[in-house]
Amino acid sequence: MQAFIGRFTPDRKRWVGAILALGFALRIVAWARNQSLWSDEASLALNLLHRDWSGLLAPLELNQGAPIGFLYAMKTALIVFGNHEYALRLVPLLAGLAALPMFYLVCCRLFAPGARLLALLLFATLGSLIYYSAEAKQYSSDLLFALIFLWLALRVEHIGWNRNRAWGFAVAGALGLWFSHPLIFVLTAILLVQFGDALRRENWSECRLLLLPGLLWLTSFGLFYVVSLSHLQSDPYLLDFWEGHNAFLPHNATAPVWLVHALLGNVFNSTLRIGEYYPAACALWLMGHWRLFGRDRKTWFLLVTPILVTLVASALRRYPFSARLLLFLVPIYILLLVKGVELMRDLPHPFMRPLLYVLIFLLALGWRHSLVSPPILKNPVRPLIAQLGRQAESRDFLLLLIYRPLFDYYAERMAWPHAPDFQSGHADRIINSENSRFKPSLLFNNELQWLAALFNDRTGQLRQPAMRLWLISGSHQPSDLQFGKELINIFDRTGQRIVDVRQGEARLILYNLDVQKTRRILSRFQIQTHGAILDAGG
Numbered sequence: 001m002q003a004f005i006g007r008f009t010p011d012r013k014r015w016v017g018a019i020l021a022l023g024f025a026l027r028i029v030a031w032a033r034n035q036s037l038w039s040d041e042a043s044l045a046l047n048l049l050h051r052d053w054s055g056l057l058a059p060l061e062l063n064q065g066a067p068i069g070f071l072y073a074m075k076t077a078l079i080v081f082g083n084h085e086y087a088l089r090l091v092p093l094l095a096g097l098a099a100l101p102m103f104y105l106v107c108c109r110l111f112a113p114g115a116r117l118l119a120l121l122l123f124a125t126l127g128s129l130i131y132y133s134a135e136a137k138q139y140s141s142d143l144l145f146a147l148i149f150l151w152l153a154l155r156v157e158h159i160g161w162n163r164n165r166a167w168g169f170a171v172a173g174a175l176g177l178w179f180s181h182p183l184i185f186v187l188t189a190i191l192l193v194q195f196g197d198a199l200r201r202e203n204w205s206e207c208r209l210l211l212l213p214g215l216l217w218l219t220s221f222g223l224f225y226v227v228s229l230s231h232l233q234s235d236p237y238l239l240d241f242w243e244g245h246n247a248f249l250p251h252n253a254t255a256p257v258w259l260v261h262a263l264l265g266n267v268f269n270s271t272l273r274i275g276e277y278y279p280a281a282c283a284l285w286l287m288g289h290w291r292l293f294g295r296d297r298k299t300w301f302l303l304v305t306p307i308l309v310t311l312v313a314s315a316l317r318r319y320p321f322s323a324r325l326l327l328f329l330v331p332i333y334i335l336l337l338v339k340g341v342e343l344m345r346d347l348p349h350p351f352m353r354p355l356l357y358v359l360i361f362l363l364a365l366g367w368r369h370s371l372v373s374p375p376i377l378k379n380p381v382r383p384l385i386a387q388l389g390r391q392a393e394s395r396d397f398l399l400l401l402i403y404r405p406l407f408d409y410y411a412e413r414m415a416w417p418h419a420p421d422f423q424s425g426h427a428d429r430i431i432n433s434e435n436s437r438f439k440p441s442l443l444f445n446n447e448l449q450w451l452a453a454l455f456n457d458r459t460g461q462l463r464q465p466a467m468r469l470w471l472i473s474g475s476h477q478p479s480d481l482q483f484g485k486e487l488i489n490i491f492d493r494t495g496q497r498i499v500d501v502r503q504g505e506a507r508l509i510l511y512n513l514d515v516q517k518t519r520r521i522l523s524r525f526q527i528q529t530h531g532a533i534l535d536a537g538g
Helices: 010-032 039-049 068-081 090-110 113-125 127-132 139-159 163-176 183-200 204-233 236-244 255-271 275-295 297-315 323-346 352-372 382-391 404-414 450-459 478-494 515-522
Strands: 397-401 466-473 495-503 506-514 532-535
Touching: 010 090, 010 113, 010 127, 039 068, 039 404, 068 090, 068 204, 090 113, 090 127, 090 139, 090 323, 113 127, 113 323, 113 352, 127 139, 127 323, 127 352, 139 163, 139 183, 139 297, 139 323, 163 183, 163 204, 183 204, 183 297, 183 323, 255 275, 255 297, 255 323, 275 297, 275 323, 275 352, 297 323, 323 352, 382 404, 382 466, 382 495, 382 506, 397 478, 466 478, 466 495, 478 495, 478 506, 478 515, 506 515
Parallel strands: 397 466
Antiparallel strands: 397 532, 466 506, 495 506
């Protein structure tokens, strides 16, 4: 990296250092905020905590999937630093920090000094990249590995192939596949572009050299697929979830419309999260294709082919083309976007420079939107669960309007007296602790009068006219938050609040309810949601 920076003037060196420092600071601050986990983070954490090293080789529970190398790195952090949010998010943070200089190295291969600064600034300050550097999931490491191999491909393109470089590239890729699921798309794209270029030039020795990484990557991926990936391809929950988010390329006449929305609206609006300003970014991104295709066609293929390979996987229903799963493609989008800025800057038309200023201004507004609009709303449920643990009694009932593993993670970690000693992933279990008895939770996803039925079932043996019921809400889904408000309105009519604590959108309420009156009112409502009721003894 010093060799590249050494070409700059002292002023430009300081600008590069300042932007890198800004990117580091934004990511570290996001990590240091130590927000409560959200459901996916808690589910992955439970898998890490309840399994030994060999257990992490088996399919994960709670609808989770992550590369084995990433899981081992997170397991190591938990063992060394303890079970808390800082340790869970340490590996993603380190990946997010390492991605900054890695992206700059890629920029040095593609841009003049001024454009490098713009690209680096966009990468350093994009809200979604900052957010996922402080989330206990693998997306920031996916980003890092994509950047590493994109840079290696650009570097080999500059210095040429030989046997040692082919072996190094092959071994690095074979190992990298165990740390990142979508890396296979990047490696496939690199191999296709390099092999196609060697064929075009009739360079048969280079074609033979490229067979080495291809065969080694195929072997490594095949083994990794059998060990870690195959169960994800047939997980009905995940398939239905992403199907519901329209994340797979359809095989019908709507495919062209889907492609336009996926490549432009989905990536810029859902992955980069730049809001209503995304048309400006789309315009620059499309002009970047024109610029790079005209100037350096092989590099254009190198940047575009990973997107195309990912689309093929989406068409085969093997990888969702949506939201956070596309974070590894964000650097490619930023690089093409800055190429579009270069094109507009160099066009001689007198109206082009003012139009460029307008587009950059809209782009800046979009980047600001990404900073204030996080992909996931993380409600602070941790202090509420801690308070519940301090004040709950064995005779209390508990209504959960948060994802069950999120409650289980914090209840187990805090070890409060009435928390169930559970086995992760088995919602139908009966758990016994010293002073309280927890019956199995029931999960509902259909439109049923589930709450009335569960309430009658759980309170059927009560002889007292009143009962204590805790309600805890704090889902990141707006529909669940609205449902919580509806339930609060119902319980306010049938009982009295004893405790009422708010943390952001999360809420903990203890009610003293009239049992018969609550039964009568609940029986009138048909409710569509999913939740869990735990009987803590009664």
